[in-house]
Structures are given as C-alpha cells and as structure tokens.
Amino acid sequence: MLEGFNKAAKRRIYGLQEFFVLSGKAIGFAFSRPFYRSDLIQQMDAIGVQSIPIVLLTGFFTGMVLALQASVQLKTFGATMYIGRLVAASMIRELGPVLAGLMVAGRVGSGIAAQLGSMRVTEQIDALNTLGTDPIRKLVTPRVLAALIMMPVLTVINDFVGILGGSVISSAYVGIPTSLYWRTVFEQIASGGFIFKYLPNDFVHGLLKPFVFGGIIALVGCNFGLKTTGGTEGVGVATTRTVVTASILILVVDYFITQVLLAFLPT
C-alpha cells in the first residue's frame, strides 16, 4: 500500500515537473525563431473571436441578475441609486475575469485538449517530430500566446456587457435613470484608486487576472492533450481533466492574485 502511495506521489510530482517544463518551453519559444505567425492568428480567432458570443451572453445575464439582486438588498436601505457601483465593482474586479475564464476553460480548454489529444493518438504529434518540427513550438506556443492576448480582450467585453445588462435592469425594472447609473459606475472605478496616476486599480485587477487565466487554460489544455494515451477514450479523459483542473486553478489562483493585489494596490 505504501509502495502504491509512493508511486502515485512520484507520478504526480513528475507530472507537475512536466507541466512546468512545457510552460517554460512554450513561453521561451515565443522569443526565438521559427515563429508560427499564421498559427497564432488562427488561434486568436479560435480562442478569442469565436468565444465572443458565449462571453456576451454570460456577461449580459450576469450583469442583469446582479442588478436585480442588488436592487432587492439595497431597497431595504433606500440605496438603490448605488446599484451601478455594486455591479461595476463586482463585474470588473471579480465576476468578469472569473466568469470569462470559466467559460473559456469550458469552450477553449476542452477544445485544445481534444485537438492535441486526437493528434497524439493518431500519431500526428510523432509525425511533426519526425518532420523536424518541435510540437511545442508549433502547437503549444501559438495557443498560449493567443490565450494570453485574447483573454483580457474577452474580459473587457464581458465587463462592459455585464455593466450594460445592469443598466437595462436598473432603468427598466428599478427605475433609476441611465445617466445616474453610469455616473455611479465611473465613481466606483475612480474610488478604487489609481496606479501611475491614470490607470484605475480596478482595471489592474480586471486585466491581470484574465491574462493569468488565459495562460492557465491554454497550458493545462496543451499539457493534458499532449499526454493523452489510450485512444479515443483517452481523449475524453484529457478533455474532462482539462476543464476540471483549469476551472479549479482559476478559482484558486484568483484568490491569491486578489490577496497580492490588495496588499500592493491599496485603495
């Protein structure tokens, strides 16, 4: 039993080591030739542009439900005029990055794992190797860079659409003028403080997190995809593991980033 535990622990540590080696290589290859620019653009389209519909939907409905819940709670204190502040703070700092991250982990992370896993089991990864191409440079680096670039863009869209959804509910359901709603949104952003004089702290929170989440999603997907064994069943396992691991990592890392940012960027 002890031996079994030993083996399992070694396998985990070895797996972690492989993940970090893969991450290091993938990022290192971004700064050396050959660089697969067309693959990067293709991945930015697949990861970013094609994720816009689900991000629009989740952002809009999250903003609406936030405004709805806030209106009920704030009504008790006669403070419904602050709905805009609550929606903006929640969306920009937390819900925007995390929800976009979880949605992209489900859509893109699973897609990356399934695609690379299928390539592994049909020997296409071996074929790349034998044709003198490093599969990490060709397949992983463009995906990681695309995710690092596109996740903040998706999050900004998610934030904006969420605040817009809140505006629709607060004016149509609660009866707050749209101009007042948007003024409280800007007040909230300003009240969070600024870094480098003009950059609101809320934006630092809201853009650093998706950047990290993008890296997590792409690297976890590539790692499980490239390690796929066991035919088509293995592809299914890799896909599931990617979504579960990336989602958990997003939530855990979100906490630690928030802690660090709150310590270094006091409001």
Add this chain to the structure above:
Amino acid sequence: MTDKPEGRRPDDRRQANPDEHVPPGTPIRRGEDEMRVRAAIRDELEADAPTHTQEVRAVAKREAARKVIALQNVFLTFDQPILKDVTFDALGGETIVVAGESGTGKSTILKLLLRLLVPDKGQVFIDGEEITQLNFADALKVRQKMGMVFQGAALFDSMNVYENIAYPLREHTDLSEDEIMARVREKLEFVDLDPDRVLEQLPSDLSGGMRKRVGIARGMANNPQIMLYDEPTSGLDPLTTATITHLIIKLQRELGVTSVVVTHDIRSAFRMATKIAVLNERKISFFGTPEEMASSADKYLRDFLGGF
C-alpha cells in the same frame, strides 16, 4: 536493369487520355482506370519478384557498403524490458524488414532510429553519426535525413493533401511556392496519384490506401536518404497491399533509398527485403536474407513463416 513486362505501366493512367480534363477535387472513382493500374502493378510485382533482390544488392554495392543505419547492443526498458541486446545494420540502398509477433517492440526500433526514444544501453548510428547523445535540436536535424510513413499515415487532418506534402518543404527549405507545387506534384505522380484530383482534398476524403500513398509522398518530399515504414500494408486489401509494396520497391530501386520496414506481412517482406530481422522474446532471433530465412531449419522461424 530488369526487363520490364510488356504492357501498361501505372503511369499510363495519365498517358491514356492526356486531353481529359479533370476538375480539381473530383473524387476518385474506383473505375476501369484504377483496375487497369492495379492489374499492371500486380503483373509487374509478379514479374519483378525473382530479380528484385539481386537488383537491390547491386544498388547496395554501388553505395560502397556504407552503413547508413546501425543499432549496436541496444537495450530498452519501460515498466518491463522491451528490447534486449538488439544489433543490426543496413548498408546504403538496402531494405531491412523487421518482422515479429505483435508487441515484440518492432515499432520501438523505428522510434529509436528517429530518436523519439533513447536506449538505456547501446548505440544507434544514422549515416555514421551516433544519435543517442544528441540534444533535441540536433535530433530534429538528423530526422530531416529520414522520411517516416506511419501505420495510420498520420496526415495532418487540418491540412489538405498539398499542404501535408508541402509541410516539410516549407519547414526546412527556401523553395518558392511554385517550386514547392512542382515538387508536390512530382511526389504525387511518383506514388501514382493524380495531383489534379487529390491536391485539394482533405485526408478524411481519401481511402486508406490513398492516405498511405500521400503519407509516402510526404515522407519522401525532402528527398531523404532513409525511409522508415511502420506497418505500411496493415489493414489494406491485397491489391492495395501490392500497390504499396510496389511503391516501396520503386523508391528503393529508382532513388537508392535505404529503408527499414516494420511489417507482419511476410509475403510483402519477401518481395521487398534485402535482409529480414526477426524479433522474438525482445531479441533479434534471425537476421539474414529472405533466402536464408526460407531455408532455415529453425523451429521458431518455420512456425513464424507458417504456410508461406
């Protein structure tokens, strides 16, 4: 050169109707043309079989007995031993067939030659260079000397036939797009596929035999010195098997390529091999010419050959 049988050659398919215009992307029909090609290949294989071995030996002699591939006392273990003290070599222009029961580590030998795996003990030489100590970047360079044909062809399914064959050329040469197109057409014609019909097709649109032929065309796109084949005829019907066997022989005869073929198919092995290596119990139990194998009194070899 050997006397060729009178009659139609595989290339006659294009010569028969030179004015015929075929729109790109038109699916290939298994019609009269293809049947004639297959019949021609079958006739040629039957006529060439007895003289083939002598011819390959002549090619090998021209290559001045240079060892292009060599495995020396190679040991490999994963959870359990895979290969034990495996030694064999191939001179320039030779075709070595590695045969053996399933799960005896035949495909592992190809991965060792490509340095996708590194042996625990022993040495692997490619064109005189010891490759087991190479780093990843240098291993990629050595792999450019080799073309590999995978069991399932392993064509990139996001790319069409043209892009698949052009891939190694775009990666490792400075050829212009026109030169690449000319090379791709030349290779497709070599493997008896009509470029106008297949260039734009995706791997999923091709039959198993056509995928294998495109795999061979991709493997030879860079004009490698060495071709490696992993079960090139598995899962194919007898006539397509004959077509692929014919292509391997043609590649060796016309271009003097050194080949290592992993296969179960003893009939094809006897047709194409200069030497056969039989893997049994993780060791090479026999390494010699097809004639020596056929005349061997060894019980395992007799059982292995069965009724052949």
